[in-house]
Amino acid sequence: MADVNRGNRPLSPHLTIYRPQMTSGSSIMVRITGIAVLALGLFVAWWLLAASTSAEAFSGIDGFMRSWFGDLMLLGGTWALWYHMLGRLRHVIWDFGYCLEVEISEKMGLGMFIGATVLTVFTMIVV
Structure with missing residues (x-):
């Protein structure tokens, strides 16, 4: 039987009522x-x-990696590395059955952003 009301229904009703959450954003x-x-x-x-291989090949990529864009890329990569590590740690904690409450999970998501930033600044100071 043909569906005569197909054009009157929204295609994705969940998109009108869904509110992004900290846990989904951090995931x-x-x-x-x-x-x-x-x-x-x-790149590394x-x-x-x-x-x-050779001095010519090395000088090209080394010049790029030491440029302002390369420095920015390495800074962003350092933040991404710390954030990804903290995210994996959060999932290990969840796999053990801890911190599964919504409020604690949201605090852990916010802590990942703050922690990655602090650890990146610490890494830049030490290195």
Whole structure:
């Protein structure tokens, strides 16, 4: 039987009532930072491979990595690495059955953002 009211219904009603949450946002950011860390790892591998091949190959990628954009990329990659690590730690805590309450989970999500920023600043000071 044909559905005659198909055009009158919304296609995605959950999008009109869904409110983004800290836990879903931090979970999405863990995935994004995982991809960013992979990309940064490829640049570091490229840098190391160029160092092992020739001085000309190394000077090109080394110049890029030491430029202001390379510094910005390494800073963002450091933040992404710390954030991703804290996100994995949060999931390990959840796997053990701890901190599953909504209020605590939201505080842990906020703590991941703050913790990654503090650890990045600490890393930049020490390194």
